[in-house]
Structures are given as structure tokens and as C-alpha cells.
Amino acid sequence: MNAEGLVEVVLPGKVEPEGLRIRHGAVPTAGPGQVLIRMEATGVSFAEQQMRRGRYYDQPAFPFVPGYDLVGTVLATGEGVEPTLAGTRVAALVKVGGWASHVIVDAADVVEVPEGIGAAEAETVVVNGITAWQMLHRKARIRAGQTILVHGANGGVGSVLVDLARAAGVKVIGTASARHHDTLRQRGVVPVDYRTEDVAARVRELVPGGVDAAFDHVGGRSVAGSWRLLAPGGTLVSYGSASTRDDEGSKQWPVLKLLARVWVWNALPNRRRAYFFNVWAGRALAKNAFRARLRADLTQVFAALRRGDVTAQIAAELPLARVADALRLAESGTVAGKIVLTP
Numbered sequence: 001m002n003a004e005g006l007v008e009v010v011l012p013g014k015v016e017p018e019g020l021r022i023r024h025g026a027v028p029t030a031g032p033g034q035v036l037i038r039m040e041a042t043g044v045s046f047a048e049q050q051m052r053r054g055r056y057y058d059q060p061a062f063p064f065v066p067g068y069d070l071v072g073t074v075l076a077t078g079e080g081v082e083p084t085l086a087g088t089r090v091a092a093l094v095k096v097g098g099w100a101s102h103v104i105v106d107a108a109d110v111v112e113v114p115e116g117i118g119a120a121e122a123e124t125v126v127v128n129g130i131t132a133w134q135m136l137h138r139k140a141r142i143r144a145g146q147t148i149l150v151h152g153a154n155g156g157v158g159s160v161l162v163d164l165a166r167a168a169g170v171k172v173i174g175t176a177s178a179r180h181h182d183t184l185r186q187r188g189v190v191p192v193d194y195r196t197e198d199v200a201a202r203v204r205e206l207v208p209g210g211v212d213a214a215f216d217h218v219g220g221r222s223v224a225g226s227w228r229l230l231a232p233g234g235t236l237v238s239y240g241s242a243s244t245r246d247d248e249g250s251k252q253w254p255v256l257k258l259l260a261r262v263w264v265w266n267a268l269p270n271r272r273r274a275y276f277f278n279v280w281a282g283r284a285l286a287k288n289a290f291r292a293r294l295r296a297d298l299t300q301v302f303a304a305l306r307r308g309d310v311t312a313q314i315a316a317e318l319p320l321a322r323v324a325d326a327l328r329l330a331e332s333g334t335v336a337g338k339i340v341l342t343p
């Protein structure tokens, strides 16, 4: 029995951030193959901005506990799990459920956080680091000396993408609001203001031959623009539809449209490739291969963080009880990096 209580955040339906509720309960018990994690850090992802509007592609039914990923210490292990895992700091990608003081996860889904990395630091690279690493190294297969275009270079995913690309010897052009440009320059990025500049014209001016890869989470018109900016042999990685967050109508349609576009682009003879990246791809068909890939890639990202190749960009650290402020802040368009929630 655990003397502590469970505290979790519930998203009851389509609400403003202030509509999120705090629920208290009993700490759950780890079943066979599971571990009980005491959360030390979780975070706000773009997915929660979509989920509170009922607009996430794979929207869970209300009410539910949001929280895409977490870092914490294993408190207890279930039957069949190596008991020495208890006391270890781990990270997990969960999609929902992370915004809680205690979380149950399959032991096969946790990845050990190396010594010397703090919980909040580690949290900045869980979903963001896996996404950035896989897009760069498994999809675009970037190489030193290349030039890439990163949209939203100040965001959670964007800032990790920038650091990993720079560490690989790649030149980065990054779009962001002007207030983030100084920070981006310090990180070795050539910034472009997507709010006031003609992004395509500016990128053409900087790299007349086109970019070797473009990473686009904006969707809509932006993604076609990104495709046209590719050099021969270049790769487009589309991975979101941020521009349709506030639209009405089908939540799947914007993504289906992206998938159709990617299909058409790849079907045409044009010496360029396009992908739609989904961090969950392959999980349903080959769970063990998915887990092995995720573990290998997150381990690489943690190593990069420890070496200093990646700087943990913590935009703010707030307790779970202030989750409404955290979500408002994430949606304010003023943030650089990841908003971290602590117990």
C-alpha cells in the first residue's frame, strides 16, 4: 500500500484551460508486466492544445487525463518485471495519462534516463527528442554540410531538431516569430519571421538551389511551399497541421489531406521524397520493433543531451496544480522550448 495519494489532471470535455480539473484518488498498483512511476516531470505538448478543442487526430473520448510523456522514478514493479528496476529514473511516451503524480506504464515501454540528467531536462526531449531524431536520421537521413529548413524552430520539437541538426554539421534556416530570433542565432540558426516575411522568397535568397530537407508541422499552404523549396534529391518531412488547430469540421481531414499530398508527390517523377511522420507508426503492427527503435533513438538523444549537443530548453516549470496557466502559456505564442509540469 502506498501512503501517498494520487493527484491527476482531468480534461472533462471541450473546455478553456481553466476547465481542467484536479482529481484526487488512490495510487494505482502495477499489474503483471507493469511499473508504477512517481512522476517527476511531464510537459505540455501541442497535442494537448488540440485535445482540449477535441481536434487531435486520434482524439481520446472525454473525460481523460492528458499528458503525452513523462519522466519519473519507478516506485514499484509488477509480476514478471525485474525488481531492480525500482528506484530507477525512467522516461515514457504515453500519449495520454502523463499529467498525474503516479502513472502505470508497461515495463517494456520505459527507457532509462542516464545519470547526470535532471528530470525536467530529460522531459524536454522525450516526445520532442524522439520525434526530432527519427525525422532527421530515419526519414531525411541528413548529412554534414547539408542545409535544412525547420518551421517553428523555437517550439518544443523545433528547438531539439535545431540542436540535433547543428550537432550533425547541418546548416539550419528556422522560422519563428521575431522575438525568438536572437536566441535562434545563438543556437546557430538563420532565422526567418514567418509572421512578417515571405518565407519562400527569403529561403530562396539564402539557398538558391533549394534546401536538402524541410520539416513542416504547419500543414495547409505551408507544406506545399516547403515542398517547392526542396533541392533535387531533397526530402520533405510533414508532421503536423498546426495551422488548422482552430478550424471547425473533421479533425482527421487535415491529416488525410497531408497523406494524400505526400502520396501524390512521391508518385510523380521529381527526384524528391516526401513523408508524413507519425511517432506512433508501426506500434500496432510490430510492437517490439517499435519499442526497440524508440529505446535506441531516445538513448541517442539522452547521450546528446549529456554531451551538451542538445541544450534542454525549459520555457517554464510549473506545478501540476497550475496546469491551466501552463496551457495558456503554451498557447500564447511567446514561448521558447518546452513547458514542464512538476508534481
Ligand SMILES: NC(=O)c1ccc[n+]([C@@H]2O[C@H](COP(=O)([O-])OP(=O)(O)OC[C@H]3O[C@@H](n4cnc5c(N)ncnc54)[C@H](OP(=O)(O)O)[C@@H]3O)[C@@H](O)[C@H]2O)c1
Pocket (backbone or CB within 6 Å): 044, 045, 046, 047, 127, 128, 131, 151, 152, 153, 154, 155, 156, 157, 158, 176, 177, 194, 217, 218, 239, 240, 241, 242, 243, 244, 277, 278, 279, 280, 330, 332, 333, 334, 335, 337, 338
Ligand atoms: N507527427 C508526430 O508524430 C508529432 C509528434 C510530436 C509533435 N508533432 C507536431 O509538432 C508540432 C510542434 O509540437 P510542439 O509540442 O513542439 O509544439 P510547441 O512547443 O507548442 O511549438 C509550436 C511551434 O509552432 C509554431 N506555430 C504554432 N502555430 C503556428 C502556425 N499557425 N503557423 C506557423 N507556426 C506555428 C509556434 O510558433 P510561435 O511560438 O511563434 O507561435 C511554435 O514554434 C505540432 O504541430 C505537433 O502536432 C507531431
